Amino acid sequence: MRNATPVRALSGFAVDLGGTKLAAARLEAGRVVARAQTATDGSAGPEAQIAAMAELLARLGHQRGAPLGVAVTGRLGRNGCWGAVNTGTLRRVADVPLAEMLAARFGAARALNDAAAAAWAEYQLGSGRGAENFLYLTVSTGVGGGLVLGRRLLDSGNGLAGHVGFVSSPDARDLCGSERRGTVESIAGGRALAVAAAAAGHPGRDARGVFTAAAVGDAWAEELVARSARAIACLVADLTAALGLERVALGGSIGLAPGYLDRVQTALAQEPPLFRPELCAAALGQDSALTGALLRALDTQETQR
Ligand code: ADP
Ligand code: BMX
Numbered sequence: 001m002r003n004a005t006p007v008r009a010l011s012g013f014a015v016d017l018g019g020t021k022l023a024a025a026r027l028e029a030g031r032v033v034a035r036a037q038t039a040t041d042g043s044a045g046p047e048a049q050i051a052a053m054a055e056l057l058a059r060l061g062h063q064r065g066a067p068l069g070v071a072v073t074g075r076l077g078r079n080g081c082w083g084a085v086n087t088g089t090l091r092r093v094a095d096v097p098l099a100e101m102l103a104a105r106f107g108a109a110r111a112l113n114d115a116a117a118a119a120w121a122e123y124q125l126g127s128g129r130g131a132e133n134f135l136y137l138t139v140s141t142g143v144g145g146g147l148v149l150g151r152r153l154l155d156s157g158n159g160l161a162g163h164v165g166f167v168s169s170p171d172a173r174d175l176c177g178s179e180r181r182g183t184v185e186s187i188a189g190g191r192a193l194a195v196a197a198a199a200a201g202h203p204g205r206d207a208r209g210v211f212t213a214a215a216v217g218d219a220w221a222e223e224l225v226a227r228s229a230r231a232i233a234c235l236v237a238d239l240t241a242a243l244g245l246e247r248v249a250l251g252g253s254i255g256l257a258p259g260y261l262d263r264v265q266t267a268l269a270q271e272p273p274l275f276r277p278e279l280c281a282a283a284l285g286q287d288s289a290l291t292g293a294l295l296r297a298l299d300t301q302e303t304q305r
Contacts (some may be wrong), residue, residue: 007125010298012067013060014290015053016114019073019089019141020190020253022049024056025290030125032287034060042089046082046096050105057106065107069293071117072098073142075159082111085163086142086185088177110297114138114289116162118251118282119146120153121292126283127249135245136282137164138289139232139260140252143185146292149243164239165189169231184235188228190254196224211257226263228254233267237275251282 007030016023019040026034036056041048053070062068074084080099084090102109119128119136128134134148143165147154154161165185166178174195176186186192190207197205200220205213213221232255236248250261261281268276282288 010291010294012069012294012298013057013062014068014294014297015057015070016117016289016293017049017053017070017072018114018289019086022052022056023286023290024053024060024062025287026060026062027291027294030291032290036060043091045092046098046101049090049093050101054105062106067294067297068102068106068109069117069290069295069297070098070102070109070111071114071289071293072111073114073144075163076111076113077159078155078157080111081159083159084177085160085166086177086191088191089141108297110293112293112296113144113146113159113162115144116146116153116155117290117292117296118284118288119148119162119292121284121288121295122249122251122282123148123151123153124295125291126288127280128247131247133243133245133247135164135236135239135243135248135277136288137232137236137248137250137255138252139188139190139228139250139255141191142189143232143235144252145239147243164235167235167238170234171227171231184231188231188235193224193228193254197221200224207254211254215259225260226267229260229263230267233264233271236264236268236277236279237271240275240277245277247278247280249280249282251285251288253286256281256285 010030023037025032082096082098084093122128136146138144145162145164169184172182172187176183193207214225
């Protein structure tokens with residue numbers, strides 16, 4: 001789909017439900033002008049997830065029927081059905097008729113995967129502009145991807161397209177919440193870093209805590225962060241071979257953490273030049289999924305007119 005919505009018309013509301021945080025925003029002319037955030041409850045069922053979204057949106061002045069885009073972690077099928085791929089992240093989200101539930105609760109709404117939403121925003125307005133084949137990669141609670149190939153956002157009927165975190169990784173061995181063994185997500189994502197920290201004798205540390213320890217030179221933490229970055233670099237090279245990527249943007253709190261992009265860049269430098277796309281930080285930062293969700297919601301309205 002080409003973008004039908006000029007930035008000046010990008011006004012409305014957006015939600016971004018990740019594995020760690022739930023954010024909502026009000027946008028005006030393409031910019032986030034108000035934001036509300038809370039922690040994600042990974043054990044909540046669909047009704048409670050939507051109630052949490054509604055609470056944040058109400059704080060921002062959302063009224064039924066106002067333009068609303070909703071980005072969610074997990075796969076979103078073309079039939080509007082939502083399910084976790086990593087069932088350790090959202091433990092009670094399977095076969096949820098999300099499109100229907102959002103329409104009932106909020107009037108107008110369009111839902112899509114969080115990384116796909118972010119990819120579309122970055123492609124239209126941020127670091128993906130002008131690229132023909134572009135990947136947005138979020139290293140966050142999990143590892144997610146949105147692919148713009150031949151200037152179109154890739155999707156699939158079952159909503160799995162773009163789930164690059166579930167590709168195998170050479171250094172990974174553990175069983176992932178997707179039931180696959182040895183995935184990139186199982187070694188590089190935030191949940192994986194917390195598990196690995198505990199296994200290394202540092203329980204109770206989340207990924208942010210691992211980065212803090214790495215920043216003061218703790219060798220165990222250094223190694224976990226470096227291993228995550230190596231897995232991401234390998235993934236980038238593999239996907240470049242398969243898809244001819246020109247540019248890759250990193251997002252998510254780990255992807256955007258100080259020093260992480262440099263580590264991925266250093267690991268990628270070990271690959272032959274042909275397999276090294278341009279690598280950059282997501283220009284819209286933490287706002288890319290929110291912006292992309294609203295962009296797609298408004299694009300859909302435009303297309304339906
Ligand atoms: P979500 O997955 O909900 O979209 P984030 O992009 O914030 O949310 O990713 C959450 C993960 O990032 C968690 O594992 C958290 O510990 C980690 N994290 C948050 N802030 C930082 C930071 N400053 N440095 C490194 N990791 C971080
Ligand atoms: C996981 C998967 C993707 C998501 C990605 C990043 C689930 C619940 N999520 O790979 O759908 O795009 O994480 O999401 O299966 P986040 O939770 O890290 O923001």
